[in-house]
Amino acid sequence: MSADWPLWEVFVRSRRGLSHTHAGSLHAPDAQLALRNARDLFTRRSEGVSLWVVPSSEITASSPDEKDPFFEPAADKPYRHPTFYEVPEGVRNL
Amino acid sequence: MTATAPQALATLPLADDALILSHRLGEWAGHAPVLEEEMALANIALDLLGQARALYAGLAEVLGGEDEIAFLREERAFRNCQLVEQPNGDFAHTMVRQLFFSAYQQPLYARLSPVLPLAAKAASETAYHRDHAEQWTLRLGDGTEESHARTQRAADALWRYTGELFQPVEGLDVAWQELAEEWHADIRDVFGRAGLTVPEGPSEGAWSAGAGRQGLHTEPFGRLLAEMQHLHRSHPGATW
């Protein structure tokens, strides 16, 4: 049906200083109306100060199948975290 | 009523406009062409109802509480323009009505903001209403053949109610002529981009020139009030 409106993903910045967070999705014929629909749906209780809308079809996501190769290698590199390092007692501001 | 009454009642037409248009938009609930538009129409209706209530609060000393003002006045005492009382019609009709009215209400509030405390907030709310109406006028005017025809028909039908908007309201210090010129330029611009023709018929005349502002309304308004007021009036003195 030609009247089908595409799906958009909506991201809301809840207040200044925070990143945009995924809030949900909606349908709109184009980007301008998607933004307005997002405003009316996701910020009617003052939940946001800024909005992004992205066509759902434009998002590239990692696959759950690739979970292991994508994310496991990060698990065995404790030296990336500050708790890995020994600090002599009494040393401060480190 | 004292000699200052016209001044004291200067905001009544604005309040009645907001209440009646909010009521009309409320009739859309559950009937919108797409769910996303249910949200938009209700947001606009709620903004307008909020404006009406704030303005009625300012009139309390002269007219009484907001419910007394809204539910106990007779038709001839309402000062809203005839444009806002017009039935919704189809979505194009409602959107053209929204465009005509918000393109008037927004700059009017903007001009009143130095003297009217709520006007600044209302001006920013109505800027959104104006934008919403423009977005839809562009899409419907420049959409399909059917949507174009419906929108042009709505514009032609509603045009005659637009002249009234610029009849001076006693007590409101506004450059009405300038407001009218700005409005016409705005409508010409939006219609031009939407591929619509600005109607040429009379926008004022014996009946439509300022009639609502003087308490002369169109037939559908009586039925609107009958529906809106009947429950409140059926229980005199009750609180809700």
Next chain:
Amino acid sequence: MTPVTSPPRGHGAGEGVSGTPDPAARGRAADPEAERSLQAAFDAAVAADERIEPRDWMPDAYRSTLVRQIAQHAHSEIIGMQPEANWITRAPSLRRKAILMAKVQDEAGHGLYLYGAAETLGTGRDELLDKLHTGRQKYSSIFNYPTLTWADVGAIGWLVDGAAITNQVPLCRCSYGPYARAMVRICKEESFHQRQGYELLLALARGTEAQRAMAQDAVDRWWWPSLMMFGPPDDESAHSAQSMAWKIKRHSNDELRQRFVDICVPQAEALGLTLPDPELRWNEERGHWDFGAIDWQEFREVLKGNGPCNEQRLNQRRAAHENGAWVREAAAAHAAKQAARAAQGAASAPRTARS
């Protein structure tokens, strides 16, 4: 149960469309051993109270049950707008008018959140709406009762929303991520719905004789249908056991119904209104209120389409959709024209969002 075979929608991987399992996952699922291991991983995640997310492998029956449940829930929200919208134009005070408009609007919003959640499973909103409009998917039977007086708005808020909240709060922890997230948002927003209904009834109960009678009449008519909202008794509930195991249903129908009755009895008392059940009495031993038998015949009749408003509700919904078709087509046509114009070289500078 007919498994929903999610048609590949040709979209990308945004949450809203990512329900179609990856071809890779599907290929692997064809191999029985791989299927077993996927099933085991799914079972372990559910058992550990982890969330299943749209692109995860999931059993077909889990997917189809969820689509049906979420869709029914979404349909209930948007059909549920009608009985209350019936009073927007007649609300007896401006304060009540504003509250009611905001509430009916929320219901449209909740429908949208839920359709969004259902779409993550690979079924588009158009398809779901079509199933609603053709009677192939249901909505809550409660909305097939009419709102005859203003007090019905209060009774719906107190009893119907109260029952809905009792049902929904546990779903905030349901195993499917997008559904659970939608429910969190809905429950947060809905907390005002029940209160406004209760407050509305309280004003009537403390008002004139006529107002009080109006309130009692509404409670009399809405009480039993509200109890039916929890669904058939546990021993007759068709899909309960599997849904409980999948954690897309977290308490039994009877358990939630009892919880609701226990909550309502003292609330009715505070209103000074009675509940229309002569068998209602405190059971010291059980620590719960005993209540009378529910007329399940009536429930089945309304479910079958013979309620007072089934036809009216569906007709209005269909009419709104059909009357809106030219609007949706116009906007789509305009978007296509604009895209074509942009492609012809009038491309404006791309705007880049920066965090």
